[in-house]
Amino acid sequence: GQQLNQSPQSMFIQEGEDVSMNCTSSSIFNTWLWYKQDPGEGPVLLIALYKAGELTSNGRLTAQFGITRKDSFLNISASIPSDVGIYFCAGQLVETSGSRLTFGEGTQLTVNP
Amino acid sequence: DTAVSQTPKYLVTQMGNDKSIKCEQNLGHDTMYWYKQDSKKFLKIMFSYNNKELIINETVPNRFSPKSPDKAHLNLHINSLELGDSAVYFCASSHFFGGRRLFFGEGSRLTVL
Numbered sequence: 001g002q003q004l005n006q007s008p009q010s011m012f013i014q015e016g017e018d019v020s021m022n023c024t025s026s027s028i029f030n031t032w033l034w035y036k037q038d039p040g041e042g043p044v045l046l047i048a049l050y051k052a053g054e055l056t057s058n059g060r061l062t063a064q065f066g067i068t069r070k071d072s073f074l075n076i077s078a079s080i081p082s083d084v085g086i087y088f089c090a091g092q093l094v095e096t097s098g099s100r101l102t103f104g105e106g107t108q109l110t111v112n113p
Numbered sequence: 114d115t116a117v118s119q120t121p122k123y124l125v126t127q128m129g130n131d132k133s134i135k136c137e138q139n140l141g142h143d144t145m146y147w148y149k150q151d152s153k154k155f156l157k158i159m160f161s162y163n164n165k166e167l168i169i170n171e172t173v174p175n176r177f178s179p180k181s182p183d184k185a186h187l188n189l190h191i192n193s194l195e196l197g198d199s200a201v202y203f204c205a206s207s208h209f210f211g212g213r214r215l216f217f218g219e220g221s222r223l224t225v226l
Contacts, residue, residue, distance in 0.1 A: 031213050042117070042203050042217025043156070086154055094211055100169060101215065103156040 006089050006104030013079055014112050021107040022073040023089035031092040032065050032072040033101070038085045046087075047074070079111050116140050119204050119218040126194060127226055133190045134221045136204030144168070144210045145187035147179060148203040150220070156203070162187055163210040191223075199225045 006023045013019060023032070031050055035043035047058050049065035049072060056063055062075045072089055089104040117138045126132055138145060146169075147159040161169035162181040176192045191198060204218040 033213060035215075037154075040219070042205070042219050043215075044217070045214050048213055088156065092211075092213055100158060100161070101213075106154045106156075108154070 004089060004091055004102055004104040006107055008107060009105065010108040010110070012110045012112065015079060015081060017079050019076040019079055019083070019109060020073060021087060021089075021109075022071060023091070023104045024071045025091055025102075026070070027093070028069040029091035029093050029102075030069065031094065032063070033090040033092065034061075034063050034072070034074045035088045035090060035103075036085050037088065037106075043086075043088055076109075079109075081111050081113050084109060084111050115218075117204055117206055117216050117218040119202075119221050121221060122219060123222050123224075125224045125226065128194055128196060130194050131190070131192045132194060132223070133188055134202055134204075134223070135186070135188045136218060137186050138204075138206040138216070139185065140206055140208075140216060141185075142206040142208050142212075142216070143184055144207045144212060145181065145184070146205040146207075146215065147187065147189050148205060148217075150201040150203060152200070160187075160189075161210065168210055194223075194225045196225050199223055 034046045037043040047063040052069050054065040060077045086106045088106050090101045119136045144163045146161045159173050160179045165181045178190045181187045201220040201222045203220045205215040
């Protein structure tokens with residue numbers, strides 16, 4: 001099956017710092033998504049990317065869909081304590097037979113005030 | 114107004130027992146899913162139903178049996194529980210099969226002793 005490698009696995013940063021995480025795949029996707037999971041909750045969609053090369057922002061978050069369609073990155077600027085959580089990338093390949101999301105392994109973010 | 118609700122949130126049981134987790138969505142979505150999140154936080158799809166019809170059935174032991182009485186409900190029954198079944202189980206829904214945005218429930222933490 002498709003594999004997604006997400007890095008780093010964990011990050012410990014100071015409040016105010018910028019954060020960058022990325023996801024790479026052995027196969028191409030036609031959609032990349034980034035989810036955040038707060039402690040004790042289910043994942044929530046942050047950003048969706050639909051086109052190779054697309055750069056999309058959502059407040060302090062910026063994500064890009066790699067040109068090769070095999071990678072994506074997520075940046076968080078000026079981190080704050082509530083950014084703490086697990087960030088998951090997910091890739092989707094839509095085919096005539098259907099589609100499914102493949103999730104990365106997650107990046108655990110800790111922000112020290 | 115919880116969009117995707119799961120019960121119970123916590124479940125502690127002995128090996129060999131049978132247990133069920135229930136899920137309901139009030140979003141009017143056609144597709145529902147069960148994901149398993151292990152201790153390493155990896156999210157793995159187990160099942161997907163579209164309009165009560167099983168669409169995805171990953172390599173999951175047949176001790177796990179999903180049931181969808183209607184498109185707003187997807188329950189998960191687990192027979193003969195084993196220690197390795199301990200995990201957080203997430204229910205999710207999307208507008209249609211192949212929909213990019215998944216709405217997750219809060220998760221059901223299952224602990225098998």
